[in-house]
Amino acid sequence: VQLQASGGGLMQPGGSLRLSCTASGRSFSSYTVAWFRQAPGKEREFVGAIRSDGSTSYAEPVKVTISRDSTRTTVALQMNGLKPEDTAVYYCAAAQGRLITSRLRTPQVYDTWGQGTLVTVSS
Numbered sequence: 001v002q003l004q005a006s007g008g009g010l011m012q013p014g015g016s017l018r019l020s021c022t023a024s025g026r027s028f029s030s031y032t033v034a035w036f037r038q039a040p041g042k043e044r045e046f047v048g049a050i051r052s053d054g055s056t057s058y059a060e061p062v063k064v065t066i067s068r069d070s071t072r073t074t075v076a077l078q079m080n081g082l083k084p085e086d087t088a089v090y091y092c093a094a095a096q097g098r099l100i101t102s103r104l105r106t107p108q109v110y111d112t113w114g115q116g117t118l119v120t121v122s123s
Contacts, residue, residue: 001025001112005092008117011082015121019077021092021114027072028052032099035066035077036107037088037119046105047090050075052098059105082121089116 007019021033034049048058050066058064065078075092093110103109 001028001031001094003092003094003112003114005090005114005117008090008119011086011119011121013082013084013121013123015082016078016080017082017119019079019090019092019117019119021075021077023073023094028068028075028094029072031094031096032104033066033068033075033092033094034104034110035064035075035090035092037086037090038116039085039088042088044091044107046107047077049099049104055098057101057104084121086121087119089118091116 002024004022011017030052032051035047036044038044046059048064048066050056050068056066068075092114094112095110
């Protein structure tokens with residue numbers, strides 16, 4: 001599967017964003033799809049994930065919702081209450097199967113990555 005992330009841009013503090021991760025080649029039915037983000041000068045960090053069975057897991061504190069469309073070819077990330085510290089490149093990533101919780105937050109587990117979409121939160 002190949003991934004394409006989209007929806008980034010300049011966002012207002014306090015606003016919301018919706019990012020999309022679209023699969024080409026096959027659906028996400030048998031994959032766990034995660035969102036990570038990387039701010040300048042910082043490590044890549046886990047934001048949340050949706051497993052192949054549709055269950056979700058989020059980083060704390062939870063301020064996002066991850067969903068999958070009915071065709072299972074697009075995974076969306078909805079984030080509310082944006083702050084400047086949410087500025088980062090957001091990546092979607094996929095791994096085959098249903099990942100257990102202890103593995104979800106490890107970037108090395110995911111073998112397919114999208115190109116990233118830049119989100120800048122600024123007034």
